[in-house]
Amino acid sequence: MWFLLMLVILLTNGMSAFGLKMIAGWGLPETVKYPYLTAWYASGLAAIALPMLLKGMRVGKTELFWGGVTGALSIGGQIAMAVALSSGVPGHVVFPIAIGGSIFVVALAGRLVFGERMNPPTALGLALGFIAVVLLGMS
Amino acid sequence: MLVRTLLLKSGGHVLTKVYVIAVLFGICAAVASLAFQVSISIGKVTVGWLMMNLSAGVPVVVSVWMYHEKLTILKVVAFGLVLVSIFFLSWGQVIEKRAIASNPAEGE
Numbered sequence: 001m002w003f004l005l006m007l008v009i010l011l012t013n014g015m016s017a018f019g020l021k022m023i024a025g026w027g028l029p030e031t032v033k034y035p036y037l038t039a040w041y042a043s044g045l046a047a048i049a050l051p052m053l054l055k056g057m058r059v060g061k062t063e064l065f066w067g068g069v070t071g072a073l074s075i076g077g078q079i080a081m082a083v084a085l086s087s088g089v090p091g092h093v094v095f096p097i098a099i100g101g102s103i104f105v106v107a108l109a110g111r112l113v114f115g116e117r118m119n120p121p122t123a124l125g126l127a128l129g130f131i132a133v134v135l136l137g138m139s
Numbered sequence: 140m141l142v143r144t145l146l147l148k149s150g151g152h153v154l155t156k157v158y159v160i161a162v163l164f165g166i167c168a169a170v171a172s173l174a175f176q177v178s179i180s181i182g183k184v185t186v187g188w189l190m191m192n193l194s195a196g197v198p199v200v201v202s203v204w205m206y207h208e209k210l211t212i213l214k215v216v217a218f219g220l221v222l223v224s225i226f227f228l229s230w231g232q233v234i235e236k237r238a239i240a241s242n243p244a245e246g247e
Contacts, residue, residue, distance in 0.1 A: 002232055005178040006225075009190045013171035014197025019164040021202055023157060032154075036161045043165030048173065099192055103185075110185040118183075119238075122231025125224045126189055132220035133192045136199065139213040 077102075095137035103130055186228055196221045 019040065023032055052059075077098065084094045107126065110116040118126065171191070178187040196218055202208045 002178065002182050003229065005174050005181075006187075006190050006228075008174040009171055009178065009187065010194045010225075011197060012167040012174065012194075013191050014194035015201070016164045016168035016171055017195075018198045018201060019160045021198060021206075022160055025206055026156075028154070028157065032157055036157050039158050039161035040165040040168070043162040044169040044172075047166045047169035099195070103189055103192055106188040107185045110183060114184060116183045116185060118185075119231050119234050121227045121234060122183070122186065125227030125229075125231055126185060128220050128227065129189045129193055129224035132217050132224055133189070133195065135213055135217035135220065136195050139199070139211060139217060 092138045096134040099137045100130060100134045103133060182232065186232075189224075189228070193221050193224065 019036060020033060023036060081094055081098055085091060171194070175187050175191055178190075199208075199214060200218070203210050203214075
C-alpha cells in the first residue's frame with residue numbers, strides 16, 4: 001500500500017504542474033495562465049468535494065481552521081518567492097532554498113511534533129532526496 | 140486567479156484544450172494531495188513530503204522526452220540521486236514493516 005501511494009504521489013503530483021509547460025509549448029499568451037489556474041484549482045476542489053458530498057461527509061471547524069492556516073502559509077510562501085525573484089535574487093538561489101527549506105521544516109516537525117525516528121536507510125534516502133530536490137530546483 | 144480571469148478582456152478567448160488540460164492536471168493535483176494525506180497515516184510525514192518534492196523530476200523527464208529539452212549533467216545527477224533516494228526510502232520502509240511485524244509495540 002505504501003509503495004503504491006508513493007508511486008501515485010510521484011506521478012500525479014509531478015504531472016499536475018506540467019500543464020503550464022504545455023501552455024508555454026503551445027505558444028499561448030501569458031494571460032492564459034489565469035483561466036488555466038482557475039480551472040485547475042476548481043477541478044481539484046471538485047475532485048475532492050464531490051465524493052465528500054456524495055458520501056454525506058461534513059467539514060468541521062478544525063479542518064477549516066487548519067486548511068485555512070496551511071492555505072495562508074502557502075500563499076505567503078508564493079508571495080515571498082515572487083518578491084525575492086522580482087528583487088533580483090536569482091532563481092537558482094530562490095527555488096532550492098524554498099523547496100529544501102520546506103523539506104527541512106517538515107522533517108523537523110516530523111521529529112519534534114510526531115516523534116518520527118528514522119532507520120539508517122530512510123535517513124540516507126532522505127539526505128540523498130534532499131540533495132536531489134535542491135539540484136532539480138537549480139537545474 | 141479568479142479575479143484576474145474575470146478581468147481579462149472579452150477578446151481573451153481561451154482555447155478548449157487549455158481547459159481540458161487544466162481539469163486533467165487539477166484532478167492529478169487533488170489525487171496527489173489525497174494520496175499524501177493517506178500516506179502520512181501509514182508512514183512518515185517527512186518521507187511523504189520528500190516524495191511530493193521529488194515528483195518535480197517527473198515533468199523534467201517528460202519535458203526532455205516531449206520537448207527535447209537539453210539533458211544537462213546537473214539533471215542527470217539529480218535523476219540518479221532521485222532513484223537512489225527512492226531505493227533507500229523503500230528499503231527503510233521494508234525494514235520498518237518487518238520490525239513492526241516482529242514487535243507490534245514499535246508501530247505505536
